[in-house]
Amino acid sequence: MPLDYPVVRHTLANGLRVVVSPDHSIPTVTVNLWVNVGSRHEVPGRTGFAHLFEHLMFQGSRNVASGDHFALLMAAGGRLNATTWFDRTNYFETLPTGALDLALWLEADRHGHLLDAVNQANLDNQRDVVKEEKRQRYDNVPYGNALRDLYATVFPEDHPYHHPTIGSMADLDAATVEDVHAFFRAHYGPDNTVLSLVGDITPEDAIARVDRFFGDLPAIGHVARPTLPQLAPLTEPERHTVVGAVPNDRLYLGFRLPVERDPQFLAAALAIEALAGLSMSRMVRRLVRGEQSATSVQGHTMGFVDGVSLGLLAIDVAEGVDPDRVEEAVLEELRGFATRGATDAELEAALAGAERGWLSDLAAQDQRADALSHQALLHDDPDYVNRFLDDLSAVTAEEVAAAAQAWLAPGSRGVVAYLTGEEDVA
Amino acid sequence: MTSAAQHDGAEAPGTAGETRPPVTPPGRWTFPEPATSRLANGLSVLAYDIPGQYVLSVRVVVPLSTRAEPRDREGVATLMARLLDEGTEAHSTDEFTELLERRGIDFGAGLSEAGLTVHVEVPKRNLGAALDLVHEALATPSFPDREVGRLVRTRLAEIEQERASAPHRAMREFAATYFDPAERASRPTAGTVETVSGLTRADVVAFHATHVAPNASTVVIAGDLAGVDVAAAVADSLGGWAPGPVPVAEPSRSAARAAADARRIVLVDRPGSVQSEMIVGCAGPDRHVDPTWSAYSVVSFVVGGSPNARVDAVLREDKGYTYGMRSAFRPRRAGGLFLTTGSVRTEVTVEALDLLLGILADARDGFTAVECTNGVDFLRNTAPSRYATADAVADEAAGLVLDGLPSTFTTSNLDAMATLTPEALTAAYDRFVDGRWTVIVVGDAGAYADRVRALGRGPVSVVAN
Numbered sequence: 069m070p071l072d073y074p075v076v077r078h079t080l081a082n083g084l085r086v087v088v089s090p091d092h093s094i095p096t097v098t099v100n101l102w103v104n105v106g107s108r109h110e111v112p113g114r115t116g117f118a119h120l121f122e123h124l125m126f127q128g129s130r131n132v133a134s135g136d137h138f139a140l141l142m143a144a145g146g147r148l149n150a151t152t153w154f155d156r157t158n159y160f161e162t163l164p165t166g167a168l169d170l171a172l173w174l175e176a177d178r179h180g181h182l183l184d185a186v187n188q189a190n191l192d193n194q195r196d197v198v199k200e201e202k203r204q205r206y207d208n209v210p211y212g213n214a215l216r217d218l219y220a221t222v223f224p225e226d227h228p229y230h231h232p233t234i235g236s237m238a239d240l241d242a243a244t245v246e247d248v249h250a251f252f253r254a255h256y257g258p259d260n261t262v263l264s265l266v267g268d269i270t271p272e273d274a275i276a277r278v279d280r281f282f283g284d285l286p287a288i289g290h291v292a293r294p295t296l297p298q299l300a301p302l303t304e305p306e307r308h309t310v311v312g313a314v315p316n317d318r319l320y321l322g323f324r325l326p327v328e329r330d331p332q333f334l335a336a337a338l339a340i341e342a343l344a345g346l347s348m349s350r351m352v353r354r355l356v357r358g359e360q361s362a363t364s365v366q367g368h369t370m371g372f373v374d375g376v377s378l379g380l381l382a383i384d385v386a387e388g389v390d391p392d393r394v395e396e397a398v399l400e401e402l403r404g405f406a407t408r409g410a411t412d413a414e415l416e417a418a419l420a421g422a423e424r425g426w427l428s429d430l431a432a433q434d435q436r437a438d439a440l441s442h443q444a445l446l447h448d449d450p451d452y453v454n455r456f457l458d459d460l461s462a463v464t465a466e467e468v469a470a471a472a473q474a475w476l477a478p479g480s481r482g483v484v485a486y487l488t489g490e491e492d493v494a
Numbered sequence: 495m496t497s498a499a500q501h502d503g504a505e506a507p508g509t510a511g512e513t514r515p516p517v518t519p520p521g522r523w524t525f526p527e528p529a530t531s532r533l534a535n536g537l538s539v540l541a542y543d544i545p546g547q548y549v550l551s552v553r554v555v556v557p558l559s560t561r562a563e564p565r566d567r568e569g570v571a572t573l574m575a576r577l578l579d580e581g582t583e584a585h586s587t588d589e590f591t592e593l594l595e596r597r598g599i600d601f602g603a604g605l606s607e608a609g610l611t612v613h614v615e616v617p618k619r620n621l622g623a624a625l626d627l628v629h630e631a632l633a634t635p636s637f638p639d640r641e642v643g644r645l646v647r648t649r650l651a652e653i654e655q656e657r658a659s660a661p662h663r664a665m666r667e668f669a670a671t672y673f674d675p676a677e678r679a680s681r682p683t684a685g686t687v688e689t690v691s692g693l694t695r696a697d698v699v700a701f702h703a704t705h706v707a708p709n710a711s712t713v714v715i716a717g718d719l720a721g722v723d724v725a726a727a728v729a730d731s732l733g734g735w736a737p738g739p740v741p742v743a744e745p746s747r748s749a750a751r752a753a754a755d756a757r758r759i760v761l762v763d764r765p766g767s768v769q770s771e772m773i774v775g776c777a778g779p780d781r782h783v784d785p786t787w788s789a790y791s792v793v794s795f796v797v798g799g800s801p802n803a804r805v806d807a808v809l810r811e812d813k814g815y816t817y818g819m820r821s822a823f824r825p826r827r828a829g830g831l832f833l834t835t836g837s838v839r840t841e842v843t844v845e846a847l848d849l850l851l852g853i854l855a856d857a858r859d860g861f862t863a864v865e866c867t868n869g870v871d872f873l874r875n876t877a878p879s880r881y882a883t884a885d886a887v888a889d890e891a892a893g894l895v896l897d898g899l900p901s902t903f904t905t906s907n908l909d910a911m912a913t914l915t916p917e918a919l920t921a922a923y924d925r926f927v928d929g930r931w932t933v934i935v936v937g938d939a940g941a942y943a944d945r946v947r948a949l950g951r952g953p954v955s956v957v958a959n
Contacts, residue, residue, distance in 0.1 A: 131512050147879060200769070315654035316651055357641070431884065
């Protein structure tokens with residue numbers, strides 16, 4: 069079923085890529101910017117910096133006082149935020165159409181003229197806030213650092229995805245105002261940014277408004293380094309065990325996968341869904357409802373662009389069950405899947421679930437804008453939001469089995485085991 | 495495709511500059527009105543047509559009170575809810591799961607203090623199949639013995655996971671401290687180790703037979719309903735749900751009472767914790783309050799609803815003590831709470847708590863006109879996007895049903911907001927906030943217990959995690 073969300077593209081003279089998708093169902097518009105910088109661009113000793121920098125984007129710019137970005141947009145009926153991930157940083161607000169100029173003005177001011185307002189006090193304050201974010205979301209949470217450990221287990225030490233977006237306390241402490249200036253100059257500019265508008269606007273008017281507010285920002289002459297070559301699967305299992313204060317034993321199995329637009333990526337994602345992502349997935353059926361050796365099994369795929377993606381399984385081991393036995397059962401299922409492939413029912417359910425999920429993702433203007441920016445910035449192809457489901461449903465059972473053979477072999481797993489016990493680290 | 499930009503009427507690049515553009519205020523907006531009907535078995539039907547929403551959201555609300563659970567069987571209602579899609583008289587667990595997932599149907603069921611809610615997301619073309627399966631799950635669940643035992647063990651594991659999670663642990667301690675111990679609300683909705691461990695299939699079957707019936711229940715269907723005969727689809731499915739033998743009583747609208755010694759400080763000790771998770775709370779209203787719930791929505795925003803709100807302006811943006819704390823009035827079906835929640839690093843626990851209590855006390859002196867206007871404008875003007883999806887509309891509609899409010903409530907509440915004054919906000923706040931709090935801190939109590947006592951903010955006790 070081809071989707072038909074309108075997608076209009078335009079590039080300003082300074083290189084800013086603009087995507088517009090009119091939707092007049094409600095009198096609001098979403099402004100969504102993706103900047104082509106994330107934790108994968110960070111240098112040793114400055115992990116977590118892209119995210120810390122994102123916080124500083126709310127602390128004032130040439131014509132905007134600290135805190136006013138939030139205050140002005142919220143008073144105008146805007147909902148807004150920003151997030152940082154491996155491959156990008158995004159900034160977004162959804163607001164009544166009559167406040168669009170205000171949003172574009174505020175975004176242009178900080179994306180063009182942030183450094184006028186950056187100072188040591190702002191940096192120190194937001195460094196403290198980010199350190200509390202790290203404690204709240206990772207350090208003070210059971211299993212909170214498991215994904216950090218999984219990235220480090222599955223990806224090589226010098227790889228851009230080896231470290232998590234939140235970074236380390238030591239590196240956050242080391243960040244300086246000079247770093248902020250250098251980072252802004254290197255990465256923030258119209259020719260390294262996509263701006264999407266979705267909502268109650270026409271393409272002509274939207275593009276004219278964006279040009280009015282962003283047209284005078286100078287290009288920074290950004291030249292992206294070529295992405296890294298595809299990483300091959302691990303050639304032997306890697307393992308990291310943490311023993312400590314967790315409520316139950318939990319296993320994470322990670323696998324290197326093809327990059328997000330590789331033809332095998334979707335097949336690998338469907339394989340993980342069929343194996344572990346559904347209630348009827350064979351691992352759930354066997355471990356949770358059959359043997360009852362696990363209380364939950366989950367499967368996820370994270371698509372990246374820089375030489376590798378990540379597939380992962382997470383298994384909560386039932387009380388009193390040997391985690392090694394559970395892991396062996398998981399490996400048996402991986403071997404069986406690679407040999408015989410998905411059943412028709414598993415594949416049908418994986419596709420049906422993905423269709424519902426994708427349509428739900430596009431149901432709100434703000435998420436639709438985010439999807440357009442994603443495909444425009446990372447793949448120069450925003451219209452892919454309309455084609456994704458067609459690509460997914462074209463994947464054959466043979467391709468799913470082949471992807472599992474190539475990428476989900478037991479010998480290619482990286483395991484992070486969080487086990488109950490007294491010691492801190494074994 | 496790339497369009498040629500038209501610049502007619504627009505200023506030339508470079509003229510945006512220093513001048514902040516004006517904002518044109520939006521017009522009045524209203525929450526969608528449902529088409530309503532009622533089936534012979536008593537089930538009410540609310541259909542919200544939202545063009546362009548191709549994943550439909552279905553909620554079935556069955557009013558029941560967790561107060562109806564036997565004291566030594568608490569959690570049986572939640573267990574019953576979690577078992578609804580684990581097999582029916584016609585289909586085994588695996589078969590039922592396949593029937594749902596091969597059609598892309600996401601099925602969930604949960605309990606709140608006011609009722610059972612089944613929630614379903616389904617691509618439009620499979621609505622009929624989804625309603626058939628919802629009917630099957632509600633009317634003829636088989637509660638297989640094996641799955642009952644499994645979900646009891648899963649709940650026991652979940653209790654340990656919640657104990658390990660600081661926000662969950664704090665909320666459990668808050669309920670136990672704030673509510674009178676005779677109240678069901680003082681204990682976890684999904685039950686404790688003592689009450690869940692012994693639950694059997696017979697308990698679940700009995701609870702379901704007594705409390706789950708269409709008589710006083712409601713189905714909400716939201717999404718793009720063009721070309722969908724909702725009345726026929728519901729009649730052909732849930733229309734076959736047999737009414738209960740006796741009219742099912744509406745849960746009462748009496749608020750759970752606070753404990754006589756609710757106003758105190760409890761430190762839950764987790765040695766080595768790098769943060770302190772806090773809850774500061776007192777009584778609040780439910781959404782039937784007169785005058786008017788709209789004031790409490792705005793006060794929540796002004797006190798603790800954004801990085802610029804009173805709490806985070808100090809604790810986050812000035813002091814850097816927290817990633818963010820939130821204050822909000824949280825209505826229950828009857829009565830409610832006013833809670834401020836969040837975490838700070840261990841070293842500043844006492845300073846943060848003292849500052850927070852001061853900020854909450856200062857708010858009793860009044861709110862400014864700017865705060866009032868900004869809060870009202872934020873809540874009114876974000877409404878169209880907050881309620882834009884089928885999922886959001888269905889959630890709001892189901893919440894109104896659970897609380898016994900009419901489907902016009904959301905719009906009338908937004909309209910009432912437009913007339914609020916700073917004095918009305920202050921009066922609303924002062925009506926419930928008297929400066930005497932139940933305070934829970936989950937963290938390394940040894941690092942700050944003595945200094946918390948020295949604050950003189952009330953009796954302090956320390957309990958184990």
